[in-house]
Amino acid sequence: xxxxxxxxxxxxxxxxxxxxxxxxxxxxxxxxxxxxxxxxxxxxxxxxxxxxxxxxxxxxxxxxxxxxxxxxxxxxxxxxxxxxxxxxxxxxxxxxxxxxxxxxxxxxxxxxxxxxxxxxxxxxxxxxxxxxxxxxxxxxxxxxxxxxxxxxxxxxxxxxxxxxxxxxxxxxxxxxxxxxxxxxxxxxxxxxxxxxxxxxxxxxxxxxxxxxxxxxxxxxxxxxxxxxxxxxxxxxxxxxxxxxxxxxxxxxxxxxxxxxxxxxxxxxxxxxxxxxxxxxxxxxxxxxxxxxxxxxxxxxxxxxxxxxxxxxxxxxxxxxxxxxx
Numbered sequence: 001x002x003x004x005x006x007x008x009x010x011x012x013x014x015x016x017x018x019x020x021x022x023x024x025x026x027x028x029x030x031x032x033x034x035x036x037x038x039x040x041x042x043x044x045x046x047x048x049x050x051x052x053x054x055x056x057x058x059x060x061x062x063x064x065x066x067x068x069x070x071x072x073x074x075x076x077x078x079x080x081x082x083x084x085x086x087x088x089x090x091x092x093x094x095x096x097x098x099x100x101x102x103x104x105x106x107x108x109x110x111x112x113x114x115x116x117x118x119x120x121x122x123x124x125x126x127x128x129x130x131x132x133x134x135x136x137x138x139x140x141x142x143x144x145x146x147x148x149x150x151x152x153x154x155x156x157x158x159x160x161x162x163x164x165x166x167x168x169x170x171x172x173x174x175x176x177x178x179x180x181x182x183x184x185x186x187x188x189x190x191x192x193x194x195x196x197x198x199x200x201x202x203x204x205x206x207x208x209x210x211x212x213x214x215x216x217x218x219x220x221x222x223x224x225x226x227x228x229x230x231x232x233x234x235x236x237x238x239x240x241x242x243x244x245x246x247x248x249x250x251x252x253x254x255x256x257x258x259x260x261x262x263x264x265x266x267x268x269x270x271x272x273x274x275x276x277x278x279x280x281x282x283x284x285x286x287x288x289x290x291x292x293x294x295x296x297x298x299x300x301x302x303x304x305x306x307x308x309x310x311x312x313x314x315x316x317x318x319x320x321x322x323x324x325x
Contacts, residue, residue, distance in 0.1 A: 015061045017089055019054060027051045030263075030296050031058050035235075037256070037290035038263040039283070046298035052239055052265055053082045056097070057089045059235055067096040070233045070255070074240040076100050098233070102248050103208060106215035109229065110206070116222050117214055124205045131158060131207045138195040144188055152182055152189070161193055165209045167279070168246035212247050219254045230258040241266035242283050249282040253289060260290070 020028055027047055030040050031054045042048040052071075060066055073079040079099035087094045098105060107125070114121050126134065135154040144151055152160065164174040171193060175186050182189065200206060206214060219226045233255055238244065241264035244252075256262040268283050287293045 015058070016091075017054070017057060017061065019058060023047075023051070023054060024300055026296070026298050026300060027054070030298065031055045033263070033294060033296060035259075035261045037260055037286075037293045039286050039290075039293050039295045040263060040265040040298065041295065042265050042267050042298040043301060044267065045301040047300075047302060048239070048265060048298060049078070049082065051298060052237060053085045054089070055237065055263065056082065057086045060086065060090050060092055060094075064234055065096075066092060066094060067098070068232060068234040069097045070105070070236045071097060071099040072102055072105065072236070072238045072252075073100065074243060076104055078239070102244075102251070103211045106211040106251075110211065110214055110218065113218055113222070113225055116218060116225065118201055119206070119214075120204055122204070124203070125211070126200070126205050126207045128158070128208075130205075134199050134203075134205070135192070135196055138192050138199055141195040141199070142188065142191045144192065149185070151185060152179075157189070157192065160189070161196075162209050165213050166245040166247055168250075212251065216247060216251050216254070219251065226254060226257070230255055234259055234261060236262040238262070238264045239266075241286075242268055242280050243278045244282050246279045246282070249279070249285075262290075 019031055023031060024047070027050065030038075030051050033055075040048075040051075042051070056069065056071060059069060071079060071082065073082065079101070083094040083097055083099050086092070086097075098108075100108075110117075110119075110123070111121050114123055132154040135157050139146065139151070139154070146153075160171070160174060160179060163169070163178065164171050167174065169177070171190050172186055175182055175189065200210070219229070236252060236256055238252055243266070252262060252264070264283070264286060266283050268280055287295065
């Protein structure tokens, strides 16, 4: 007597993508996570980029309008590559998704609301050399003779101001902690920065750091604009969260005030941009700012041999603060 065999088809539900087949168990858990604040601790080589890409695809397939998704990445190239992959997966025009770096997205939003800050939508973005020229003019405005005193040069002033903005430290505190030899000149330095800001506004110019600083100013001083964008973004995803600075983390928190669907992905053990103002405490403080946070982990390494992983884990096991993986 012959036997009959039934081949069971894996049910993907309403989705075109078989997520459970395409991903490992931990990746699948992240991609299908429920709404609400989510912290994803992604170890090295764990398929983080793949997971974030499939998360975006899942949200689109779930019916989230693409233009109401915000994907913040470390580079614009990374955003383009992720979104191109999403387009291949779900056959959807992804150009409507808000994807890119903090600075590129800040630029887009500021273009729409520049008048609220005294600029016009056609404001110019000053590069490093242009900014130095404006600082030199600001030094002259302040009546400071560079030859007569050991005053910091425009390049160093740039570094001071950038660190102050990105670390969220008042100039006075920044000089005291990072440039103590210039403490006697603090008042003069602050006067230069005030004139620098006035010159930029008068010439309808922002520098690179202004794209973040003015974005936050827009959200904190214009309640209707904050309400609009916090309502607009149904889901926010932030990649490489361990390398965000204090200002960037504050912008994310402001945008998440309405829907609170914010997923941040990163690894506290891979934070390397402290010299540029990155604040790895952001990733530890996320759970404190969102008491109902869902913490998930990506721990399967697909990149390195066991011997390399053992050495890496041994080197970080004595970190005072860490998410164990």
